[in-house]
Amino acid sequence: MLVVSLAPAADAANMLRTSGTGHSVRPRFLADCNVGRLARWLRALGYDASYHARIDDSELVREAAAENRVLLTRDRDLTKRRVIQTGVVRAILIRDDEVTKQLRQVFAELGLELKEALTRCIECNSELETRVPAMVVDRVPPYVRRTQSRYSECPDCGRIYWAGTHWQRIREVLLGL
């Protein structure tokens, strides 16, 4: 199992900061239009990350408040809103353009640890269901069939996920930080 900590040791203390505000151990996210790729990566890591291709700022803030989600945005003006300044809605102003650096910032600020996860559909944010190989082998490429034994399926879009390439790619990108 891959267990990599993205956060420097000092950031472990930040975990305490989030626990007092009603956030669960595993925060849920709402990504602004400008950080859609970040949402996909968070899903790949098992986090519930909502994203709408088109949504106006007021609606975005309302949804974050209603669903107790951490708002992720690159829009500084958005973070100046009163509900965010007063801490009613927690927001992280994403500093970098590059998605791996964005991920690192989110993990550091919330004191999260990177653990292997194959639990959520990258496309629709739905929770994946475990499948025995017999149920999916006719829908995956032969090389996957030969090498993989752990599969999951998205109940909404039908995408099949397997640990191999998915995790290899994440590992490569994140360890390359």
Ligand SMILES: [Zn+2]
């Ligand atoms: Zn899906």
